[in-house]
Each structure stands twice: as C-alpha cells, then as structure tokens.
Amino acid sequence: MNAIVPQYGFPDRYNENSLVLLVRDSRCIFAYWELSDEQMDLVTGELGCSWGEVPLVLRIYDLTGLNFNREIAHSHFDLGVHPLANNYYAKEVNANHSYCADLGITIQEGRFITLLRSNIIQTPRDTMADGSGAVWADMLDRLAGQPARSDWGIAAFSSEGVYIYVRDDEESKPEKGEG
C-alpha cells in the first residue's frame, strides 16, 4: 500500500473580512483579523494614502453583564495597531468580564469608523466566588425524567456568560438523602 503525498498549496489568506477574539487567560485576550482586498482598497481610496499609512485601531468594549450592546458598553479602550499586523494580544483586560472588539480607523476629529466587528468572549474567573446561593440537584431524579428540582435559565452557547437564576417557589428546595 503506497499512498502518494500530494503537494497542495497552502491557502495563505482568505481575502475575507473577519475579526475574531479568543481568550488566552483571565487577563489576556487575543484578536486576529483579515481584511479583504476590496475593503482595503476602499479605505485607502477614501483616505488617499497607502495601506501602510492607515491609522488602524483596535477598540475593545467591556460588555460585562450587558446584552451585547456596544452603545451602552461600560467602557472601551483603543489600541493602535500597525496596519501590516494581523493579530494582537491585549493584556489590559480583567478577569470574569465580557468583551468584544471593533477594528477601525480614527479620522480627524477623533471619529472612529468601524471596519470589522468581532464575536463576544468572556474572560474566566481567577478567584473563588463566595458560596452564597448554593443550589442542589439530584441526578437520579433527573434521570428518571422528573423536572429538575432547581430550575435555571441557560444563556445561549458560548461565551456570553451563563447566568443562573433560581426559581422562587417550593420545588426549588433541594431534598437530600434520597436515592
């Protein structure tokens, strides 16, 4: 059995617009981006300069506890990035906070124009939470198809943050010692 190893070309870039955030740890997030040729041409056309002179800015918004609404973000900070760069490690972030980012340019009058928007991520805790509000559940009840003793709402997948709220009625009291 002798397979042949093909020598396919490796796609260097995808000529698409995207900005993606990843979490490195509780105090550092990583952003990578790519701009399509069309997008870059548009920008250089508008500004009348070459791409190497474009004042590119990575703006990071703190969205902790909010519903992904950039307009009401708690705060944001700007990082000047070299136009030829395509990634950045941002270390000015806090643990257990939600963030998203825009990649854009700042023109005169300090106005910020967004070119790309990123996904929303959440940095993990690096300290213990307090033990208040502890909630219990019984696995065997769950397996037997009974409704969970404690009910909680689960936010959509990914890193918007999972919020637990406990229903305020009789059913939510845990019953230990069963099973």
Added chain:
Amino acid sequence: MAKGYLALVLHAHLPFVRHPEKDSYLEENWFFEALTETYVPLVGVFDGLLSDGVDFRVTISLSPPLISMMADHLLQQRYLRHLNKLIDLAGKEVERTQGTEFHSIARMYFDRFTEVKEIFADRYGMNILTAFKNFRDAGRVELITSCATHGFLPLMVKKESIKAQVAVAADLFTRHFGSPPRGMWLPECAYTPGVDEILKAHGIQFFFVDTHGLMYATPGPVYGVYAPLYTPAGVAAFGRDHETSRQVWDMRRGYPGDYCYREFYRDIGYDLDLDYIGPYIGPDNLRIDTGIKYYRITGKTDRKQVYDPETAAGRAAEHAGNFMFNREKQVENLASQMDRPPIIVSPYDAELFGHWWYEGPQWIDCLMRKIHHDQDTVKTITPWEYLNMYPANQVASLPMSSWGQQGFNEVWLDPANDWIYRHLHRAGERMSETARVFPAADGLTERALNQMARELLLAQSSDWPFIMKMGTSVEYAEKRVRDHIARFSRLYWAVKNNDLNEEEIANLENLDYIFPDIDYKVYKPDTAAIVSFNGAGKPQAAPSHRVLMLSWEFPPKTVGGLARHVDDLSRALAAQGEEVHVITCHVPGAKSSEIVDGVHVYRVYPVHLDSHNFLDWVERLNLAMIDCAHNLIRTYHFDLIHAHDWLVAQAAIVLKHTYHLPLVSTVHATEFGRNCGIHNDIQRHINQIEWSLTYESWKVICCSKYMAREIAQVFQLPADKIRIIPNGVEVKNILPRVVDPGFRSRYASSDEKIVYFVGRLVPEKGVQVLIEAIPRILEEYPDAKFIISGKGPYQEHLQRLADNLGVGHKVYLTGFADDDTRNMLFAGSDVAVFPSLYEPFGIVALEAMATRVPVIASETGGLAEVITHGVDGLKVYPNNVESLAAGIIRLLRDRELAQRISQAAWDKVNTVYNWGVIATDTVRVYREVATEAHHTGYVAG
C-alpha cells in the same frame, strides 16, 4: 464502609500518526514506545490484579486517535516488527554485556520485551483494545474516551466544531466497545461554558477539570474538589486533587524523581557506537531512544550510577505504601469536615507510568494491592459509582479552565502557534457551510465531504500547537497542520467547483485513514442560519477563475526554473480556489492527463517530428497545444489564458482570437537580454515572437523592476500593461532532511569552507568570473573549496580555465545535481554565490536563501532586487573579479555577518517571496483582466 474514596484516572492519548506513504516513519515511534513501556505493561498489571482476585477500580480514558491506532492493522504489523527488532537488540545486549554490571539489566530488558510481545501478540492477538474491554466487563475499569482528535475546545469558535469532536468520539467508542461512553476526558481538561450542553446531548454524564476549574465555580463549591458539581446542563464535573497530583507529577519532589529510579536520558541509542546501534535507531543514523537504559537518576550529577532493578522495585513498593498512607490521613481529615465520604480524584497522563517513570506500572500494581489488602479507610472507586451512591450534588456554573501551565489557554495560544487558528476557524466555518449546502450528498461528493471532515479533525489536534509551544518536533507539527488544512482546502474547492476526481479522493482517504464511518452531517448547523460568531463582517466570496495555463515545461520535465515556477504557482492558485488547467509538453513516462495536487495537467506530443530544427519543433508543439485546447474548451468554459514565455506564444494568440479569451502572459526572460542584444536571424525570429506575445497580451507579468524596464524598452510596452509579481519559493520543498554528516565529506574536507554555485553552465551565469576570482580568494583564505553544480555547453571551458589558473584541485564540477543533492549542498555550504551577468530574477538565489546559507550575488538585473546589500545578502559588481573575490573573502571571514544576513534572508523568503502572497497578486491580475473583458463585451461567447 470506607471513610473515603480514591478515583485514579489514567488518560491515554497520542496524536494520530500513521504514514502509509512510507515503509517506516520516525514519528510512528511515539506509539510504539508508549505501547512497549506504558500500555502493554499496564495491561499486564491489570491482568495480574484480576487473576489474583484483587478488587480495584480505575478510570481509563482511551482517546479516539489512540483507539484508532491500536485497532489499525498497518500499525499493529509495524509495531510487531519494531518489537521484534527490540527483542533482537536486547538479545545482542545480553551478549555484549556478559560479565559486566550491566548484564542483569540487559536480561531484564530481554525478559520484559519478550513478555510485552507475549501479551500483545499471543494473549490479545495484536489488538490490545480487547484487554481494556475485558477489564471493563469485569467491572474493574470505567472505560471512557476523549474528543475525536483531542481538539482544544475553548479555542473553537463554532459550536458545530465542538459538537463534531464529541459526537465522532462517542460514535467511535461505541463501535469499538459496544456501548457509548458514560464520561469524557476533555482534552487538557479544558472546559468552557456551553461544552456541558453538548456533552449532555451525547449522553455524557461526567467529565474532569483541574482544581481551580471547580474551585472558581459560581457559587463556590461547598466541598471543594472532594465532591462533584453539576453544571447547569446537569453533567457532573470532578475536580483534580492537588495533593495527589503533586506527589506524583512534581519533577523534583514527586516519586518519579527518586534517585533509585531509572534515568530517562541515558539511552544506548545515544551512548553506543553507530556501527552497532545504527540499525536500531533513526534513518540516516539519527540518534533516538531505543528504550534500553542502564543508569539510575543517582542525583543532580552527570555521573550516573548503574541501575539496580531490585532496589527500584523496592522503592516503588515503598512509594505505593507512602501514597496509601497519605490518602488514609487525607481521607480521615476530610471526612471529619464533610457530611459524606470524600472522593479524591487523581488524574494522570497514562504515559507517565512506564515511559517517563519507568517503575510507574509497578507502583500502580503495589498501590492497588496494598489498598485492597492492608487497610479499609480508603477504597478505589469510579466516578459513576460515586454518583450513584451520592446523586444529590451542588449545582454551579464552571468557568473556562484547563490543566495546562497557568491554568487557562496560554500554552495553546502563543506566538509559536497562534497562526493556526485563523485557518482552523475558517475551515470549521467552511465545513459547516458545506454540510448545510449538501444535506444529503452521496457517491463521490459524500466521500469528499467525509474526507473534508477527517482533514479538519486531524488539523484540530491540540497536540500540534502544544508541540509548537514546547519546541520539540516543531517541524512535524507545523507540517501536519499545513498538510491537513491544504488537503481540506483542496477538497472544499473541488466540491464547490464540482471538480471531483475519484483517484485523488481515494488517495486522501488512504493517506489520512481515520474514522472510517464518519458522517460529515455532524457539522450541519442546527439552526436555519449559520450561527457565526463573527459579528457583522460579511464574508466576501471571491469569484474564482478557470484558467488555461500554457507552459512548455512542467514537472517532471524540468530544464530551467520555469517548470518549478509554473508548478508552484498553479498549486498556490488552486489553494485559493482557482481552477487551473495546464497544457504542457509530453515527457516519457508521465501521464498525458492527470490532476496533480489540485491542478489539471495535460501533456501533448508535437506530432510528425521529422525535422531537427528547433523552431519547427516549437511550431509543432504549439499546434498540438491548440488541438488539446479545442477539446478542453468543449467541456470547460475558461475565463482567461495565461501563457509563459515565447515558446507557447503561437498557441496563446490563436486561442485568444478563436475563443475571445483575454490573454495574460508572464515573461520570464528575453532573447535580447540573454544575448545582450540581437545578433543573428534566429534570435531575431524569437524576439519577434516575444514581441507579438506581449502585444497580444492584456497584461504582461514579469518578476522584477529590472525586467519591467527591459520589456518596456525592448517591446515598446506602455507601463500600465506591465504587472510586477516576484517569483516565489516553496520553502518546504527546499528544506533538506537531516543532513548526513558523511555527505559533506564527499565534497570537501572538514576544515575547508565550501563556496557553492548551481545553475546552467552558460556564459551569462558568470561562473568564469568566479573561477578567475579563486586565486585571489585562496591567497587570503586557503581553506576554501569551490563546488559547482549544473551542466551546460560551457562546462569544458570552465574546467580548462580552472586548470590553467592552477586551481583545478580546489574546484569540483559535480555535473548535474538533483534537487535533494542541491539542497543538501546549499545547507552544507558556507557561502552560495551567483555571479550572473544577466539574470532577470535568479530564483535559485531565493532557494539558497531558503536553506539559510549566506548568499552573495552580482548586482545585475532582477538578482539585484532580490537582495538588499548587507542586510540579507552581499552584492558585488557584475563581471568584476576583484569585487567578487573581496565579497567572498569577507563572508568567509566574518561569521557573525554571515549568520545575520542568512537569518534576514530567511525571513524575507517567508514573507515577500511566499507563494500564497504571489498567488493572491496573480489572482488580482486575473480579476482585472476578467472584469475588463466582461465590461468591454469581449467575452461574447
């Protein structure tokens, strides 16, 4: 009733390494070593415990790649071959060490390896998975698995990617063991919120996290890590106990560091003579571990003492007793603070036991027996048993965490490896997109889609970024990521462009043979719209082109740099989604039509060749190409023609007019430039053809500013018709394999520095200038040897010139050197020299730069543009003996300069002259031309 429980968890995993394309492959040894030192010995331990009636519980996670490798026939055969060789070597060692203090240890290895073979081949018929199934059926082992290719989940952006990693794993496990896994070992214990929902959806009841993964839960865990938590989705999370972890893992104070234990780093593969050990180590006598080591750790010293198996065994028993004693104390302490018995979760990489810590399996053996016989405070347990005993547990949400250094994602997201993620994410998006577009594919399309899924999974293995960060086998890891992404990409475009080829797909299925029953539909998004977490950045689907490329030479016909250029360019274009069809000249032995690496290649035979006139032959070639194109165009609609050099001009022009296809040409060199003017009829004729090609072309591509000026002048071309795109170099084809130390000695003695030239032996390459400079160089630096590779009409003249100058003994004309030899010579040389008189580009200089040899070249033509003097190379005046000699002497003398410029050259080659960049620039030219054709109504059809 026990006061507390110990859950020992062994996580067994290796990246999927299986290379059917070669008879043996170095990295497959990782698997063979682990089998010999860890997996089979552990099986032996558990077999023994079972037959001795010892009651014990262990949780074992076998990752899907490991399961696949253990069940694979090819690898089973190769392992047997490896094991037989090992037994053979051990036998020889027993003889060799007769009468020495090493003899009893050699005997030990011989016996152990023989025992391993007995267990592997006889007891379990080469499929060791049967053993684990038996242990599970006997109720002693909880068998679980990890994600499909051990992908690092927190760094996956798409939900479907995580889902596929879990689903494919659960499916594979079920196929091998008859029922789905109850628990899952998350790769690197890496958890992120939302993973629990996916686990739940696939029937997984529990998983493991590192200590802080549980301790930082919200709200905080009442029992710390000594009881599990339920995540909001209802899956149980068990947290690692810090104390048991430290006792075993700690390099300095943990058990494995004890001075009596076997020293890992004194292997006979490194210590013994090459003549003896050669057949048992790596290819080209690369020294690697054999597994036979004679020394013990001894202490913080290089003077290691001889290993004593009996003392070590005794120590292992002591350590097992110590561990058990500590657990009793720990349990008593915890039980007094909790209102139920605690569970102490102790997860370890399985490979720690036996491979890194040779006595590890013995330790486990002793531990299990002692716990069973000598006390009843602590009992071993599996997580599922504990959950059934104590089903009511606290609910909390767990944060993102891992058991990697620093506790989060740092190891896998680092400048050494962060480049991979844009590719992995893009491929993940494309996989989901394609799965959505083909809800029920069959036949060849289904096979292609399933293979795409395999390539994506293999690229996602967390081992690759881990290895890149740790700096061990970086080249191999990078190669694996690039290969799988490139193969994925090729399949993606083939499916999208409906350009499927059965042979090609079958080849990939054979090459990357994992998860035979995979179903690509596992990537189909659940919701109607793809849930992309990419914000509002709209992906721009760049329309691709179908290109008809004409080139008289193409591999395997490689006369000059043209063939390699067209080959690399067409592959790089295909990687970006362009569909390229190349028509070229036939070569005896090569196929007349095939798809190679995503490029369609057709080879034509110039018919009725009865004339020996070169120009006649060229005309016949063009007629054959036109014929071939007629047939092709009946099936395919092309967007444009791309012609390379004057030899295919006739065909290009005829086809352009017949089919109204815009024409782009690349001029690699001109007759005018080659001969410093036009001096005879033939040259005039060729010049005329070159002119008409540039005249008929919509755009003319050339490789340097120098060439641009030349063709603008010679052919009177307007500037906006010319596009400058440099030539590229495919680095991975240039990098030599391990350079055999014996290789260099064939060319020069060890104290001689090598100055190397390669190229066609014709006057314009300037080799005569080099030879004339040799006497001057030898005066200042006598220990230099000049190696000249290549063939051509000027060869004899050069040899005579060297002899006449009295330096014949310092010059070695090797003749034609194949690519491998040439690359190894570059790598083994101290200076590479290119003294050309005329050089439109000088791709060979770039190839030299890619092997990190310092380069010195003439300041001429395009060659001058490739090098920045003093930064990434040295430049000298063309046709000037003094200047060339001075430059070479300087490089031979100043090693620091040589080092600096070769590093800068390497960086340059990987950025500016990278084929991906060049392909993008080329596609831009295609787009210009295709758009213009559309607007002007040229493409009437």
